[in-house]
Amino acid sequence: MDAEQRSGVGDSSPHAATYRLSRTLAGHAADVRAVAAMSRELLITGSRDGCVRLWRGNELNSYGIRVHAPHYVQALAVLSNEMIVSGSSDKTVAWIDVNTEQMTHLGKGHGDVVSALAVAPTSTLVASGSWDRTVRLWRDGESLMSLTGHDAAVWALLFLSDTEVLSASADCSIRLWDVRKGECAQVLYGHDEAVRALCRLELSAHSRGSFASAGNDGSVILWSMHGEQIRRYPNVHGSFIYALAAFQDMLISASEDRTVRILDLQQQDVVQTIPHPNTVWSVTMIPNADGDFLTGCADSCARVWTRIPERSAPAEHVAEYEMALAAQKTSMHHQHQIDxxxxxxxxxxxxxxxxxxxxxxxxxxxxxxxxxxxxxxxxxxxxxxxxxxxxxxxxxxxxxxxxxxxxxxxxxxxxxxxxxxxxxxxxxxxxxxxxxxxxxxxxxxxxxxxxxxxxxxxxxxxxxxxxxxxxxxLTDPLTGADRYVPPAASSLPQGHSAGNLPDWILFPGTDSYERILEHLPENDRCRSLFQTLKPLTAEKVRMLSALLERTPPAQAVAVIDLARLVVLENDAIQILFGNGQPTVLDSVLRHASSAEASFGIHVSSCRFICNSFVHWQRAPVREALLRCADLILDTFTIIVHSDTPEKLWRAFAAVLYNYAVLESRCDAGRQSVRSCADRVLQSACLLGFARPAGVQEASELTDALWMLIHDASRAQLAISAGLLEWEEVPSKIAERIRMFV
CATH class of the missing domain: 3.10.20.870 (PFU (PLAA family ubiquitin binding), C-terminal domain)
Structure with a gap:
């Protein structure tokens, strides 16, 4: 078979011709996660091997640019004819001079993996998106502002102009930001799952300047500049779409399903499927190259594809590519044979x-x-x-x-x-x-x-x-049940069925009581009253409520820790929660959300909240926990990150666990309970991204997720919130999701 037949060339006109292999760029030691292009003569790739590589003609830089190693390179963007930017799992953005192959600036500020980059059309403004749910704006390594609003990881960015940037997220939304004001101008919804890709379109059939999005639902949506859906293409791929690129009236998509697909927006159909040896992570158009594009693949190679016959790869290179496809051995041996x-x-x-x-x-x-x-x-x-x-x-x-x-x-x-x-x-x-x-x-x-x-x-x-x-x-593969039942040997809360409800995570310890007394505000009456915790009198409880109200946040740790013990007592609830708003919970949260709050206040506040759940059957307590849920989740989701000490991380995980138990005990049909649990699930997914390196076992978070994911809508919500993007997803949680999806 000759080269033209192998390449699948049809009509040689630019519009009708199909794509064929032009070049294979082999040099990385792991997946090529990101690609960028300055011209046909200068291509850039970034890999899980920690290297950024420059490909000049047919040559590559010998050792790679290792500014992020051993962390992997997740994103690339071209800043100018001399400069590129790279984003990494090390949470940084690097400015790299392509002439010297040296880093000139290193931007720090993100709290997690930098997963997306974009450059403004006519300025040096750079936008970065991260798993920490934020978009940051940079100039020459200096962070200018942080844009917050997404509820899950940011996966893609696209500048529409020097003053407008789009961000796509695992929360299923696309946000339009006004970078002059640092505000979100519009939120777009259309995808059923995480949105992973954005690109600008050049359409003859639609208004110039519209854009496309794609994501985990395998669909592609075309949008107008005003945020209106022009057209939706469902099931373009059978799996996640990781990247998009566009040329004239063609949209090119890269997918988990090992293919690149060419969607002709005039014909409104996929006109070509290009198989790859493995997952295709990235795709970009090559400037001034008549529609040539570059793909990055999990087989450690990048490939250039062309419609120009003269640029097609030699027959022996095409044969090597087809051999790589054919070498995907699905080798098997059956216990039950297929005939x-x-x-x-x-x-x-x-x-x-x-x-x-x-x-x-x-x-x-x-x-x-x-x-x-x-x-x-x-x-x-x-x-x-x-x-x-x-x-x-x-x-x-x-x-x-x-x-x-x-x-x-x-x-x-x-x-x-x-x-x-x-x-x-x-x-x-x-x-x-x-x-x-x-x-x-x-x-x-x-x-x-x-x-x-x-x-x-x-x-x-x-x-x-x-x-x-x-x-x-579709039952729990671990237990055979359709509701959560932990293994019998577990020391964690039991059951999730009527008559065998999970227990709360509580913090009743009094070992530090003497230290609490030592650090109470210098008030002789107060210290005299609380020489012993019991008997707990009305005077003691009223004194505690007054202390919570008037003590400055910087001195409130011991007071909140004392409230942690007092709230466990039945006799205290009428005074702490029974006199309308604000309750003692409001007072504790005022301290926890203060800019002056210390690590100790945050831990003590989480433990106080956990202990409050023991009185869930008393309406004032339950209503306060539901009413304050948004403030609790917002406060601690922002505070807790991957560098947070394990004690605070676990304390917040315990709060989420108790909210999950609350849903199992309350009437699940109540909208307030359901809405609260939805928010808790999103926070639990985000907490998994913030898991400190030293936390080897996180059963409280795993069990909370299991209880919260009990139907199809919750499974979809967990996926949208990025749960499956964790570095290590507990197998039983992944199984739980798959049972409902």
Whole structure:
């Protein structure tokens, strides 16, 4: 087959021609997460290996620019003809001179991964987005302002002008910011899940200057400059869309499903699907290159794609690319065999054209009885392209198989470039494939970036009749129940069903009582009254209420800690909560939200809130907890971050846990309870991003999430809030979500 046939070239006119491989840029040691381009002669890539690499013509810089190593590079943007900016998991933004290959400025200020970058059209203004939910504006390494409003990670940015920037977030929204005022001018909703990509459009059929968005729901939405939806394209991809780029009336999307798709906005359809050897993380247009674009892939390579025949790769390079696709071995061994005789012969099956671009088909190799291959239909090339093999793995026939499964696949996984290792993937009939994939990744200690690949493998290779779960199959895989029941040996709260409700997390300890007395305000009457906590008299409780009201925040730690103990007593509730607003809870929150509040005040306040839940059946307490929930969540979600001491992180996690228990005990049909729990779930997802490095086990947060995620809308809310973007998602929480999605 000659190069033109391999490339799938049709009409040579710029509009009609299809894309084919132009160059492969191989040099990184891990996923290429970000790409940028100054010209055809200067391309930039950023990788999980911590390097930014410059590609000048066919040459690359020898060692890479390691300003972020060992942290990975998440985002890139071109600032000028001499300068680029990079964002990283080290929470910084770096300004890099491409001539000297040296960093000139380093911007610090974000509290988490810098996940997006954008540059203003005609100025040196840089915007960065982060998992810390903020957008920051920079100039020459100096942070100018922070824009807050998103409830989850910021995944994409786009300047519409020097004074307007768009941000897309895992909270399912797109925000338009006026950078002169530092204010949000408009909030756009349209996606059902996290919004991951934005790009400017150049449309002949629509108003110039409109933009597109895409995200985890696999859809693409076109917007006018006024925030009106022009058109929605559902299911452009079958999985997450990570990046968008546009040229003339074409929109190019990169996805978890290992493909790049070309959406023709005039024809309103996908006109080409370009398979890749692995997840496609990023895509960008190359300036002044007649529509050439650059993709970054999880196979450690970046690739240039062109519609210009003269720029297409030599036949041997195209052959190497197709071999990389074909080398995606879906190697397996069955305990319950799929009969190869039921798989159509390649000569017969591949003689029939596909009915849609990207369609896959299993075929039996011609002349064999059991060799199975995977092909994908390329509409642009008008042919089936081999993208993988299904083969029996090498090795000893005595190699033991996993037991307890209807199917056992030997999956060929190359994680670190070392020798391939076959790992056994077990699957049970009717099982949610995401549950099987999560279990496999946890057992084999593999990164979650393989999740969608494993799921797609199962969907492709398990017969549809065995993949379909019946109505009763969607139950807790750990307990067989459809509500939360922790393992019996757990020391955590019990149950989540009638008659066996979870217990509260309380802080009743009195070991520090003498220290509390020592640090109470110098008031002889006060110290005399509280020489002993019990008996608890009305005078003591009124004295405590007065102290909370008049003590300055800087001296309030001991008073709040004393309130933590007093609020546990039934006799105190009438005075603390029974005289209308403000209650003692309002007084504590006034201190906690003060700019003068110390670490001790924050911890003591969380513990006081936790202890208040023990009186949830008393209406004034319950109503105060629901009424103050927004202030509690807003205050501590801002305060608690990844550098927060573990004691405070756990104290706030305990508050979230108790709110989850409250929902399980209250009438779940009450709108106030439901709305409160929705906010709690969002805060719990964000708290996972802020988990300090030293926290090895976080059962209170995990159990809170499990209780809160009890239906499809909550599962979607958790995904939108970014829960699946955590570095380590507890397997049972991922399973919980997958049961409802």
């Amino acid at each position: 190869p005789s039921q798989v159509p012969d390649a000569e017969t099956a591949l003689a029939q054209p596909g009915f849609r671009d990207g369609q896959t088909r299993l075929v039996r190799k011609s002349g064999t009885l059991d060799g199975i291959e995977v092909y994908m239909w390329s509409m642009s090339a008008g042919r089936w392209m081999k993208i993988g093999d299904v083969t029996d793995p090498p090795g000893s026939p005595e190699r033991p198989l996993k037991t307890g499964f209807d199917y056992v696949f030997d999956v060929d996984v190359d994680v670190d470039g070392s020798a391939h290792r076959y790992r056994q993937l077990g699957y049970r009939r009717g099982e949610n494939p995401y549950v099987a994939a999560e279990r496999f990744l946890e057992e084999e200690h593999l990164p979650r970036t393989y999740l969608e690949q494993i799921v797609q493998f199962l969907i492709t290779h398990v017969p549809a009749s065995d993949m379909r779960a019946d109505a009763g199959a």
